[in-house]
Amino acid sequence: MYDYSIIDSDTKLDGMLKFWQEHHITTVAMDFEGEFNLHIYGEHLCLVQLFDGVRYFLVDPFAVTAAALKRLLEAPDLVKIMFDCASDASLVRKEFGIMLKSVYDVRLTAQLLGYEGNLSGLIARCLHIPEPTGKKSNQMANWLTRPLRDKLIEYALSDVEHLFAIREILDKEALEKGLSQKVADGQKQVALPKGPDKPGWEKLNGYRYLSQGERVYLKWFFEARDMLAKELNVPSVRVMEKKFLIDMAKQVPDDERAFRALARHADRKIEDALVALLMVAKEGALKQLGSMR
Incomplete structure (x- = not known):
């Protein structure tokens, strides 16, 4: 069982940052847990796990302000050791800016190695732990x-427990293989977006094979489905599965009966x-296609 502190207010979060600054702690291990359209609509940051080499912390994003999270996550003088930060970086960029x-x-x-x-x-x-x-x-x-x-807290904290040791081992291997500069250059860009964030419909399997017209229909149908899912606060897939949007x-x-055959729901x-x-979305797509001609 880990010994940890709960950070559930801006005061506690700022106190944690002040403690690190006063004790010259400039590097922490960090990971996120989130909700990704599994239980409610949308993507949400649910937990931030931190380890400063001695102490563990759990930051509750529901109990602190976005401004306080920003002070932590954008702190330029606090290095955050993470594993595969791309999705985490995207999550807080979209949800909080x-x-x-x-x-x-x-x-x-590790990939360079x-x-x-x-x-x-x-x-x-790295550590020979099964x-x-x-x-x-x-x-x-x-x-x-x-x-x-408790089981979830144990799991969450286990993801930051070994990051310091892993970094040390990998940096040593990179130095031995002459890759240190390549690692340093890559780390400067690692949390930055690789390009514009794609809308959800462009991420669906099969999107790349659709014609221009089919893509317009997909956009409108996708947004109609998500509008209802957001209103009901349920995962989008519980309103309609992705494959039916592509179909x-x-x-x-052609008509309401044909739409209903695909939109059957309990x-x-x-x-x-x-x-x-969906019928309104069809009309919207038709108008957009007409304006494109």
């Missing part, structure tokens, strides 16, 4: 709940609302 700064991503260094696996595998590679079982269920857990179960874009339903009220939105 926060740009992660001063990140050292051990995954980038030829490793392509996950964090558990990297721990096993990979744990059952991590998938923890990743799929509902991190929105409070209080968090509708390829073969646009809850008739949800089905009725979805069909109505």
